[in-house]
Amino acid sequence: MSTLRIAAHSALRPAIFIRHRNVLRRLVVPLVILGVWELVCELGLVRPLILPPPHAVWDAFTGMKGQLPGAILTTLSITLTGFLIGTAIGLAMGLVMAYSVIARDFFGTIFDFLRPVPIFALIPLFLLWFGIGKPPEVALVSMGCAVILGVSTSEAIRNIPSIYIRAGLTLGARRSGIYRTVIIPYIFPHLVGAIRLAAASAWGLDVAAEFMGSQQGLGYLIIEQQIYLRTAGIFVLVFVYCILAIVFDVLIARIERHVTRWTERRSAKGIVASIVGSQ
Amino acid sequence: MTVMSTPSSIAPRILISISDLRFSYGPAGAGVRPILEGFDLEVRESELLSIVGPSGCGKSTLLSIIAGLLRVDAGTVLVDGAERTEPGPDRAMIFQEDAVFPWRTVRANVEYGLQMQGKSRAERHRIADEYLRLVGLVDVWDLFPRQLSGGMRKRVDVARAMAVQPQILLLDEPFAALDVMTKEQLQLDFLGVWAKTQLTAIFVTHDLEEALFLSDRVVVMSRDPARVIRDVAVPFSRPRDRTLRTSQEFQELRGELAEQLRFETGDLEAIEAT
Numbered sequence: 234m235s236t237l238r239i240a241a242h243s244a245l246r247p248a249i250f251i252r253h254r255n256v257l258r259r260l261v262v263p264l265v266i267l268g269v270w271e272l273v274c275e276l277g278l279v280r281p282l283i284l285p286p287p288h289a290v291w292d293a294f295t296g297m298k299g300q301l302p303g304a305i306l307t308t309l310s311i312t313l314t315g316f317l318i319g320t321a322i323g324l325a326m327g328l329v330m331a332y333s334v335i336a337r338d339f340f341g342t343i344f345d346f347l348r349p350v351p352i353f354a355l356i357p358l359f360l361l362w363f364g365i366g367k368p369p370e371v372a373l374v375s376m377g378c379a380v381i382l383g384v385s386t387s388e389a390i391r392n393i394p395s396i397y398i399r400a401g402l403t404l405g406a407r408r409s410g411i412y413r414t415v416i417i418p419y420i421f422p423h424l425v426g427a428i429r430l431a432a433a434s435a436w437g438l439d440v441a442a443e444f445m446g447s448q449q450g451l452g453y454l455i456i457e458q459q460i461y462l463r464t465a466g467i468f469v470l471v472f473v474y475c476i477l478a479i480v481f482d483v484l485i486a487r488i489e490r491h492v493t494r495w496t497e498r499r500s501a502k503g504i505v506a507s508i509v510g511s512q
Numbered sequence: 513m514t515v516m517s518t519p520s521s522i523a524p525r526i527l528i529s530i531s532d533l534r535f536s537y538g539p540a541g542a543g544v545r546p547i548l549e550g551f552d553l554e555v556r557e558s559e560l561l562s563i564v565g566p567s568g569c570g571k572s573t574l575l576s577i578i579a580g581l582l583r584v585d586a587g588t589v590l591v592d593g594a595e596r597t598e599p600g601p602d603r604a605m606i607f608q609e610d611a612v613f614p615w616r617t618v619r620a621n622v623e624y625g626l627q628m629q630g631k632s633r634a635e636r637h638r639i640a641d642e643y644l645r646l647v648g649l650v651d652v653w654d655l656f657p658r659q660l661s662g663g664m665r666k667r668v669d670v671a672r673a674m675a676v677q678p679q680i681l682l683l684d685e686p687f688a689a690l691d692v693m694t695k696e697q698l699q700l701d702f703l704g705v706w707a708k709t710q711l712t713a714i715f716v717t718h719d720l721e722e723a724l725f726l727s728d729r730v731v732v733m734s735r736d737p738a739r740v741i742r743d744v745a746v747p748f749s750r751p752r753d754r755t756l757r758t759s760q761e762f763q764e765l766r767g768e769l770a771e772q773l774r775f776e777t778g779d780l781e782a783i784e785a786t
Contacts, residue, residue: 394609396607396610397611397613398610399581399607400607400611400613401581401597401604401607401624401628402580402581402599403580403599403600403601403603403605403626403673403682404624404628404672404673404676405575405579405628405676406628407574407628409629415613418615418616419615419616447758494656494659495656495657496614496615
């Protein structure tokens with residue numbers, strides 16, 4: 234049935250179309266949105282201050298070209314530093330809390346206390362403690378990421394099948410060996426979701442941090458556009474954030490695929506699609 | 513089929529000596545009825561001993577105690593005259609569950625214990641290849657466990673446990689989760705591998721036929737409390753092959769043991785497929 238259909242397709246359509254069918258299909262909705270957007274603006278249904286037409290956004294982009302590289306660099310450095318520090322701290326906290334009951338008793342309470350606190354509420358405090366500039370911004374991003382990773386790590390460790398630990402022990406592994414060779418490799422795929430979530434949150438935390446007191450960076454530029462009522466400029470900066478976040482996510486997904494090649498959830502379609510079908 | 517009198521004329525050395533073992537799940541003295549109480553057992557060097565008994569009789573618990581994975585309330589486990597309370601590679605264990613590390617390739621799995629012993633990479637490779645060849649997996653060394661069948665994963669498990677060159681091999685119903693065909697093949701292959709190494713092995717199973725087919729001696733346990741109700745030297749010569757199962761002597765012995773087990777435990781469902 235499906236082979237017949239494919240055969241019919243390839244006879245009628247150019248090969249290049251078949252090969253890029255998925256890409257073309259994905260482009261349909263964005264292109265439609267772009268068209269409607271332009272149309273709505275052309276017909277004067279919305280004021281340009283509220284929604285500038287796509288070509289005005291493009292003009293704003295060309296106008297901001299000079300400022301963008303520096304701002305992107307600043308934002309990237311804040312977000313990535315915060316993400317890396319936060320992820321490392323969260324992972325370490327999770328591991329330490331699973332390793333030792335004493336550590337769990339000591340830090341567990343603080344962790345449980347901090348977990349539900351909205352990080353954004355801490356911005357004024359961070360400004361107070363770290364001053365204006367990069368340190369409070371990095372600290373904010375780190376903290377957000379650390380909480381996400383810490384919770385997921387201790388959760389993942391709690392779910393390790395004991396059979397692997399028993400097997401490791403009878404094969405001569407000591408406690409530290411079990412950590413290095415059983416627990417860390419086992420939890421890694423389970424942390425991928427948390428790492429991607431942390432990465433996505435990092436961008437949001439960065440924007441919030443930059444809103445509060447930055448003198449450079451993309452978030453700061455957004456505030457600047459807002460002050461001068463340059464709505465198109467805000468659109469440009471939002472798109473830049475989107476692109477950065479997507480590129481970062483794709484990079485993480487790449488690394489993930491390599492590191493978790495032993496798991497069964499490798500296929501792009503996923504297990505549900507393979508059972509239910511994806512036509 | 514030749515039937516010998518007793519397995520060996522040389523007085524065999526006692527390697528494992530278990531005496532007056534007491535174990536209960538839950539805190540000691542909490543009024544929980546112990547699984548094991550006053551339990552004794554001796555295992556000779558290079559002996560393949562099977563322990564059979566109804567489920568819940570404590571045979572797997574006993575194995576975990578010998579492995580050092582469980583702490584006893586009282587009593588001693590002496591291996592080679594020394595008490596062992598911690599797990600160690602001198603008593604490698606093969607489990608019923610799939611214990612092969614899914615994040616390691618076949619060879620990396622077999623190398624695991626050697627890595628823990630701090631052996632060099634070259635040394636690990638050499639030993640792992642040797643045991644992979646022994647279990648017939650040398651061609652799939654670079655695959656991940658998810659790419660293997662259940663039977664092949666079990667072979668990895670066997671190779672991994674044997675590669676650490678343990679003094680004792682502990683097998684906790686290793687083939688119970690496999691289909692009959694795979695199980696019988698693995699039993700034969702295991703006998704082949706075991707014959708080459710002559711390891712002291714304790715094989716826990718609920719399958720009398722498996723126990724008789726593999727071992728030098730079969731210990732039948734009953735539950736509540738766990739005790740040895742029968743200790744039989746298996747009189748069949750080695751090497752053994754499939755035809756042994758259908759021989760009259762084999763079937764008679766199996767029937768006799770099954771009958772006794774039913775009688776002692778008063779539980780007709782206790783022994784499956786007998």
